[in-house]
Amino acid sequence: MHADFPRINPLRLLDDLKTLRSFGATGPGVVRLALSPIDIEARRWLAARMADAGLDATIDGVGTVFGRSRKPGPALVIGSHTDTQPTGGWLDGALGVIYGLEIARALDECAATRDFAVDVASWIDEEGTFSGFLGSRSFVGEAVDTSVRNARNQGGLLLADALAQAGLANLPRVTLDRTRQRAYLEPHIEQGGRLEASAKSIGIVTTIVGIREFQLGFTGQRNHAGTTPMSIRRDAGAALVAFIARIDDAFGRLADADTVWTVGRIDLDPGSFSVVPGKALMNLQFRDANPERLHAMERALVELVDAWNTQHAVHAELIACEGAEEPVTMDPELQQRLEEAAEALAPGQWTSMPSGASHDAQVIAPHIPACMLFVPSIGGVSHDFIEDTAEQHIVLGCEVAARAAAGIAEALRR
Amino acid sequence: MHADFPRINPLRLLDDLKTLRSFGATGPGVVRLALSPIDIEARRWLAARMADAGLDATIDGVGTVFGRSRKPGPALVIGSHTDTQPTGGWLDGALGVIYGLEIARALDECAATRDFAVDVASWIDEEGTFSGFLGSRSFVGEAVDTSVRNARNQGGLLLADALAQAGLANLPRVTLDRTRQRAYLEPHIEQGGRLEASAKSIGIVTTIVGIREFQLGFTGQRNHAGTTPMSIRRDAGAALVAFIARIDDAFGRLADADTVWTVGRIDLDPGSFSVVPGKALMNLQFRDANPERLHAMERALVELVDAWNTQHAVHAELIACEGAEEPVTMDPELQQRLEEAAEALAPGQWTSMPSGASHDAQVIAPHIPACMLFVPSIGGVSHDFIEDTAEQHIVLGCEVAARAAAGIAEALRR
Structure with a gap:
């Protein structure tokens, strides 16, 4: 040197x-x-x-x-x-x-x-x-x-x-x-x-990178897991799981190789073997270096929730959390x-x-x-x-x- | 009368x-x-x-x-x-x-x-x-x-x-x-x-009806949700969600109108916004009046787990629980x-x-x-x-x- x-x-x-x-x-x-x-x-x-x-x-x-x-x-x-x-x-x-x-x-x-x-x-x-x-x-x-x-x-x-x-x-x-x-x-x-x-x-x-954090809440009907046929269930947990697939699909189309999104927590209520969940909640975080992509992902999420609620008996709600970083x-x-x-x-x-x-x-x-x-x-x-x-x-x-x-x-x- | x-x-x-x-x-x-x-x-x-x-x-x-x-x-x-x-x-x-x-x-x-x-x-x-x-x-x-x-x-x-x-x-x-x-x-x-x-x-x-109860555990790699690209993640929570779709598919093909199955609980570890889950656990229960169908569903579950483990870097484990009823x-x-x-x-x-x-x-x-x-x-x-x-x-x-x-x-x- x-x-x-x-x-x-x-x-x-x-x-x-x-x-x-x-x-x-x-x-x-x-x-x-x-x-x-x-x-x-x-x-x-x-x-x-x-x-x-x-x-x-x-x-x-x-x-x-x-x-x-x-x-x-x-x-x-x-x-x-x-x-x-x-x-x-x-x-x-x-x-x-x-x-x-x-x-x-x-x-x-x-x-x-x-x-x-x-x-x-x-x-x-x-x-x-x-x-x-x-x-x-x-x-x-x-x-x-x-x-x-x-x-x-x-x-x-x-x-x-x-x-x-x-x-x-x-x-x-x-x-x-x-x-x-x-x-x-x-x-x-x-x-x-x-x-x-x-x-x-x-x-x-x-x-x-910038960060967005949301909770997604789902409200269906708590029911007995033995006596409630699949056809009449309003299973909040099943709705949450189906919604994650939609997020993966929508974000996958918007993402580049550096975009990340994470479902870090899932809670089903009441959380036992024998009860169809009446409520479900998840933590969703996504990060990207591009502020426009972050906004596009946020818009996509809002649109997914709106579309879901016109189609399903389980109600989805998007809850913005503190801690957004540009x-x-x-x-x-x-x-x-x-x-x-x-x-x-x-x-x-x-x-x-x-x-x-x-x-x-x-x-x-x-x-x-x-x-x-x-x-x-x-x-x-x-x-x-x-x-x-x-x-x-x-x-x-x-x-x-x-x-x-x-x-x-x-x-x-x- | x-x-x-x-x-x-x-x-x-x-x-x-x-x-x-x-x-x-x-x-x-x-x-x-x-x-x-x-x-x-x-x-x-x-x-x-x-x-x-x-x-x-x-x-x-x-x-x-x-x-x-x-x-x-x-x-x-x-x-x-x-x-x-x-x-x-x-x-x-x-x-x-x-x-x-x-x-x-x-x-x-x-x-x-x-x-x-x-x-x-x-x-x-x-x-x-x-x-x-x-x-x-x-x-x-x-x-x-x-x-x-x-x-x-x-x-x-x-x-x-x-x-x-x-x-x-x-x-x-x-x-x-x-x-x-x-x-x-x-x-x-x-x-x-x-x-x-x-x-x-x-x-x-x-x-x-008869009842079967299982826990399904998934073991991946806990990681920072910001610094770990999607391509190299071993996300136990994402694996669990993907696995539920496979269960729905397999059980849907075996079921009649009275067959029911329920994911009543999901736990992601550690369960925060910023951490890719390294472990995930769910409660699965299914019920049917036909003992042969219950056995077929159980076999399908074992086969799904085996197939999963040959294909994925996140390891799935099927844990039988007490309380099976014929x-x-x-x-x-x-x-x-x-x-x-x-x-x-x-x-x-x-x-x-x-x-x-x-x-x-x-x-x-x-x-x-x-x-x-x-x-x-x-x-x-x-x-x-x-x-x-x-x-x-x-x-x-x-x-x-x-x-x-x-x-x-x-x-x-x-």
Whole structure:
């Protein structure tokens, strides 16, 4: 590698990742729910590591760990999250945060990049233990006070009380300074199997897909499963099953290879052997990078329900759920910096791809140019204790991210 | 009506039904779970009404109320059950028990039938609060001591303790005396909508259908619903839905108009919006009067599972459940007595039909000739507080049953 480029320290990178894993380690995985005592411990350790790297490190009033570069001039923010799901993998968002830390150190150690300002962030509660994307939302200036006052975790603990217990309640909150913080890079594990399936080592995100969530309710007539002939049944469960086939057919005609839809839950009422279900309910989610396709799928769903209700004695109802997310496009120039770095260090081994999962980058992208880099997930597994990424991919991903960061930071100074 | 035939007293019949309803009345329905305090109260009232009717009435060691005729010669047993489901209708089995009481009185009041012996029974726990068909099983000599020792209700109360609390634990149990008790008649509400749909007033049961119950489990791969392309998913829920279509197709080809099958419950794991289900489970029950068709359906199911597993990456597993019941044919001669009575009192208003529901008659039929008579259920509803039958149908049903009982009792004496 040319001396003009920053060189990361693979052992230091892996050491920090493994130390962070030790906070909440559970078998091969990690349980480090946002603002839990072990998460606070991990945040204090992370802030100390940021300070060791020469950053001005703070834990802010919502729990985000932010390491601000002391260097003047425009800054690149590199971040992700170190909180986990209830059955979390050891890398997930932690990978991107420690990449940021290592890249800040590597740029500082390289003569050509020493002056470049890199801020590093671990946004609080990306996973939504209390309120999803709390840290990044607070950072970009969204109003989060209502969340802070009212959000509770599954145990019923108020977010405000969790912050008070951690001694964070009255601390200032880090906010975006657009005059200084000009770009955002979020490295993350892929959380899917596309890179592995195509034998690629690096994914460069084009778009974070949009999401729609609906419940579909069916109301028929609860009846005795022995005494009610098939011909006079109004079986809500059978209606639900038949409706899924219609969804598959309609969505299949609208979809491209990246469109996904999922029936994640089905409840039949009353749910016994001997009773024809009188009510049935399902969760339907669909995701796509193209906002027009999302709208077309939504329209198709409405039309399917309308058509169904003119034809069937079981009534179908479409219930829109909260949490619709619009697709978010990654900045084309930043994608190009990632592509250049990937092609230099892993020629032919990278690919552009949508992100099927949500990330803090989608919160930040509307405010400053943002981009994401993926490394492969073994077996496509995430949000599971066995989530993992090959060490060579962890190291290569950080090398590519560091090279891209240097390129981005340099471009910001022009 | 000819004076040689017994005449029931409609007001007395309805009065007794309404008094029985008052034990556990809940809105229009009844909650009178087997051996609950209110059920025991109802049993003591019923035994007293039997004694008033000149029967030797006892509550036996498992809780069955048995009114034995003091008349010599062969006896017809008329019975059903007065315990209810957790959300019970007011008639259900109570109808048949009070019919029996009224018929015993009516035959005694008629010169032509005064000598005929009619025993009346309210078998304990038909509904399976502790152990289904306990009373009829004990009556025909099945070993019920294991049930008595081990069975518990949903609250965890042991059947043995419930019997002890009711003061019944050490009482003798009524058992079938084949030399005397030669036939069994069980009147019951239809619990379905066939009589109503065909505008008939009386159903004469040909067969009590057999039942098969299975769980079908599907094991795929739990995955992130955003990052896992449709093409590489192993969605256990989608597999289950597709499999139901195969069942409908295969069973549809084997079925006749009376065959029924029901998917009463579906569980997807983990059951959220954002996770492709890794496991799925469903309850499947099917019923038919023809044992060969039941076997054919069972074979078809096994073949569907085998074929599926050679074709799909999601593994299907067929899990047989307890509670298979074979079809039970009602005695042809007794059916004929019912037909003659129905044709005499309700010409053209009766029909032969299978019973899709289970009844004590299926326990007794292998031991002595047995038959059943149905009256229409309004809206086909049962096991629900709103279950009901038109008063004219209640009265007509008892008139037909009484006339048939006279015919049966007379034939027994020949």
